[in-house]
Amino acid sequence: MNAIKTKTMTNFRWVMCALLFVATTVNYLDRQVLSLTWKDFIAPEFHWTDDNYGTITAVFSIVYAACMLFAGKFVDFMGTKKGYLWAIGVWSAGAVAHALCGWLTVQLEGYASAAEMAAVETGSAAALLIATTSVWLFVAARCVLALGEAGNFPAAIKVTAEYFPKKDRAFATSIFNAGASVGALAAPATIPLLAQYFKDLGIGGGWEMAFVIIGGLGFIWMGFWVFLYEKPEKSKYVNGAELVYIHQDDETPVAETKNDEKEPQISFLRCFTFRQTWSFITGKFFTDGVWWFYLFWAPAYFSDQYGYKSSSSEAIMLIFTLYAIVTVLSIYGGYLPKLFVEKKGMNPYNGRMLSMLIFAFFPLLALFAQPLGAYSAWWPAIIIGLAGAGHQAWSANLFSTIGDMFPKSTIATITGIGGMAGGIGSFLINKGAGALFTYSEAQGSAFSFLGFDGKEAGYMIIFCICAVAYLVGWIIMKALVPKYKPVVA
Numbered sequence: 001m002n003a004i005k006t007k008t009m010t011n012f013r014w015v016m017c018a019l020l021f022v023a024t025t026v027n028y029l030d031r032q033v034l035s036l037t038w039k040d041f042i043a044p045e046f047h048w049t050d051d052n053y054g055t056i057t058a059v060f061s062i063v064y065a066a067c068m069l070f071a072g073k074f075v076d077f078m079g080t081k082k083g084y085l086w087a088i089g090v091w092s093a094g095a096v097a098h099a100l101c102g103w104l105t106v107q108l109e110g111y112a113s114a115a116e117m118a119a120v121e122t123g124s125a126a127a128l129l130i131a132t133t134s135v136w137l138f139v140a141a142r143c144v145l146a147l148g149e150a151g152n153f154p155a156a157i158k159v160t161a162e163y164f165p166k167k168d169r170a171f172a173t174s175i176f177n178a179g180a181s182v183g184a185l186a187a188p189a190t191i192p193l194l195a196q197y198f199k200d201l202g203i204g205g206g207w208e209m210a211f212v213i214i215g216g217l218g219f220i221w222m223g224f225w226v227f228l229y230e231k232p233e234k235s236k237y238v239n240g241a242e243l244v245y246i247h248q249d250d251e252t253p254v255a256e257t258k259n260d261e262k263e264p265q266i267s268f269l270r271c272f273t274f275r276q277t278w279s280f281i282t283g284k285f286f287t288d289g290v291w292w293f294y295l296f297w298a299p300a301y302f303s304d305q306y307g308y309k310s311s312s313s314e315a316i317m318l319i320f321t322l323y324a325i326v327t328v329l330s331i332y333g334g335y336l337p338k339l340f341v342e343k344k345g346m347n348p349y350n351g352r353m354l355s356m357l358i359f360a361f362f363p364l365l366a367l368f369a370q371p372l373g374a375y376s377a378w379w380p381a382i383i384i385g386l387a388g389a390g391h392q393a394w395s396a397n398l399f400s401t402i403g404d405m406f407p408k409s410t411i412a413t414i415t416g417i418g419g420m421a422g423g424i425g426s427f428l429i430n431k432g433a434g435a436l437f438t439y440s441e442a443q444g445s446a447f448s449f450l451g452f453d454g455k456e457a458g459y460m461i462i463f464c465i466c467a468v469a470y471l472v473g474w475i476i477m478k479a480l481v482p483k484y485k486p487v488v489a
Contacts, residue, residue: 009241012232013163013172019221019228020156020176023088026217027152028183028295029191030095030145033214034138035296036191037207040309045118045205046105046134047127050300050441054434056135057296058427060142061289065423067150072416073268075154076409080162081229083412084155085222091148092218094141099208099215101137108133114205153399153419154412161403161411163232165248166348169403170337170355174396181327181392184295188319190214192311266410266487274487276405277414279480281421283356283398286473288422289429290363290466291391294384296430298322304437304455306377318381325385326392337397348404349484352397353477359397360470362390366463370452387466394470405486433462 034042038053046052075083102114109130111117120126156176164172191210199206232238232246271277298319302308308315336358340351366387372379402414440447440458449457450464 008239009245010237010239012235012237012242013246015228015237016159016163017172017176019224020159021179021182023084023152023221023225024156024176024179025183025186026088026179026214026221027091027149028180029187029214029217030091031149031295032184032187033095033191033207033211034098034142036187036299036310037195037210039300039303040192040311041195041199041205041207042102045102045114047118047120047122047131048135049131049438051434051438052131052135053300054431054437056138056142057292058431058434059139060146061292061423061426061430063143063423064146064150065420065427067147068154068416068419068423070416071150071419072154072412072414075151075158075412075416080155080158080231080412081225083151084159084225084229087148087151087155088218088222088225089148091145091152092215092222094144094146094148095215095218096212097141097144098138098211101134101141102205102208104137105130105134150416150419154415157399157402157415158408158412159229160400161408163246165246166400166404167338167341170348170352170397170400171335173399174335174393177392177396177399178327181323181388185320185323185327188299188310188316188323192316196311266407266413268413271410271413271417275480276401276485276487277417279477280398280402280414280418282476282480283394283401283473284418284422285425286469286476287391287394287398287425288419289425289427290469291388291395292426293429293433293462293466294388294391297433298384301380301459302377305373305380305459308377314377318377321378322381322385322388325382326388329386329389329393336393337400347484349401349481352401352404353474356394356397356477357474359390359394360474362393363387363470364467366467369463370456370460390470404484405481407487410487429462429465433458436461 034056038048042048043053071087075087077083078086106112106114106117109117117130120130157173160169160172160176191214194210194213195206197206198204198209203209228237230236232243238246299310299315302315302318303310306314308318310316336355337346337348337351340346340354341348344351346354365383369380369383372383399415402411402418406414436458437455441455443454445453447454447457449460452460
């Protein structure tokens with residue numbers, strides 16, 4: 001009986017993958033609350049422009065970038081269990097803190113209520129003061145959110161490397177990373193409706209409760225993490241057969257990994273001396289901003305271009321369809337390198353780079369979003385969905401290159417460094433987009449690009465940048481690391 005039990009492999013690694021999936025889903029729900037409420041619920045109350053919103057998203061991105069630089073090292077130092085708990089606890093607190101921004105603005109500006117504040121003449125000095133105060137309060141809450149969220153992907157990638165062999169990591173990463181798409185998918189179907197529901201009940205502007213409810217989900221997840229996570233060598237849910245499968249790539253025998261001996265470490269500064277690190281930095285810098293642009297601006301895009309309020313059935317269906325495409329197709333992004341490795345005999349790195357080249361062509365479809373949007377809003381929704389699926393598939397493989405080439409003890413650190421680069425890229429595109437949209441709208445027909453005028457021209461410019469970013473990133477990555485070369489501590 002014992003022999004049979006030994007030969008039958010447990011599959012607890014997939015339970016951990018599911019837990020990472022839920023965490024990433026919650027992560028992206030928290031990010032999306034602002035993007036789905038600012039245009040129709042928050043902006044009228046605080047007299048925001050696109051530039052104001054662009055400032056908030058840009059500051060979030062740059063703070064996220066700065067925190068990512070150290071978050072990975074923090075997770076490696078604290079250990080996966082404590083590091084992840086700190087991350088999700090802080091970001092959940094930051095998400096809930098957004099709900100206080102309205103009340104604080106009313107108090108600081110000396111108004112009797114939010115309604116009185118909203119009634120101030122748009123464009124007046126008083127409106128400008130209200131916008132400025134509220135923007136910086138939201139920036140403060142966003143900074144706390146960024147501080148916590150910076151730990152999510154370093155911790156998740158570290159868990160994936162702990163629980164999966166190299167050939168399965170991209171697939172496992174694509175599954176938990178699909179949580180980003182599922183979070184973005186669930187967000188438009190829930191958040192605007194929550195905000196509208198509580199607004200109709202007369203509870204503030206409605207948007208406050210959306211932040212409180214969605215932000216509270218992270219605290220529930222923490223309970224499951226405390227009871228379920230341990231390193232596979234110490235987990236009571238992982239048997240010997242599964243442990244052998246997990247460690248099939250390791251040079252050190254499984255029996256030796258069960259002791260408490262620490263893996264060799266690579267110093268933080270030394271990480272920057274490797275071409276492999278700069279390859280990962282390149283991949284994140286050129287592409288993360290594209291995904292975040294789609295995430296943060298898609299609801300505003302359908303509102304600006306087609307007049308669909310975020311709580312309307314049309315907007316909900318468009319955003320839902322967009323992210324449904326992303327969710328379904330992105331999972332296959334992790335399966336493709338597995339196919340190349342098992343069927344074509346490639347090493348994991350070559351399989352991933354070939355997969356990433358294929359996925360780098362998907363975002364080119366964004367070039368057609370604006371032209372086809374003249375016929376129907378469904379065309380941009382489908383096209384952005386396909387481009388987003390390409391990003392998620394690309395991202396799953398990009399993250400997995402770290403586990404291919406770096407020791408497990410350094411994975412979170414490298415993930416954080418790359419995340420910093422991605423945050424900088426996101427800062428540039430979000431701040432630039434906000435300023436461009438405000439400027440192009442003010443210029444009207446005097447501002448044109450490729451046959452589009454005004455704000456439509458602004459969107460076309462950003463879509464062009466998003467379209468070519470992946471191919472540029474891939475070319476530089478390939479030049480930096482042309483073939484598989486693991487880093488030795």
